Amino acid sequence: MSEDHSKNSVFLVGRVSGEAEEKELPSGDKVVEFRIVVARDDREGYDTFDIAVWKSILRKRALSLDEEEWLEVKGVLRRRFWRQGPGVASRWQVEGRELNRI
Incomplete structure (x- = not known):
């Protein structure tokens, strides 16, 4: 078997939206979700990213963020699935593992 060189790492700097x-x-687990807006490097416009944090200390930090506050997010990209009607829906989300105010 060949060596696995996979890497899932996200680093974003943007403003809280x-x-x-x-x-x-339903499992009893808690998550805090929010969005950040990041300017595009190569052209006009912005991208909005959904962020989810699971650890207690990060949930508290996320809940204390102010609109338009600058934030650095380090984490991984996840695809979330859930049942919707007769089928399954999904979306991409950044799982935040570090949140740092700038």
Whole structure:
């Protein structure tokens, strides 16, 4: 078997967009979700990224963020799946593992 060189690493710097929201899942786990907006390097416009944080200390930090606050996010990219109607829906989300105010 050949060596695996896979890497899933995300590093974003942007501004917080909207309020963070805490959710409790059917499993009892809690997650805080919020968005950051990042300017595009190569052209006009912005990209909006959904961020989810699971660790207690990061959930508290995320809930204290202010709109338009500059933030550095380090994490990994995840695809989330859930049942919707008769089928399955999905979306991409950054799982934040570090949040640092700038």
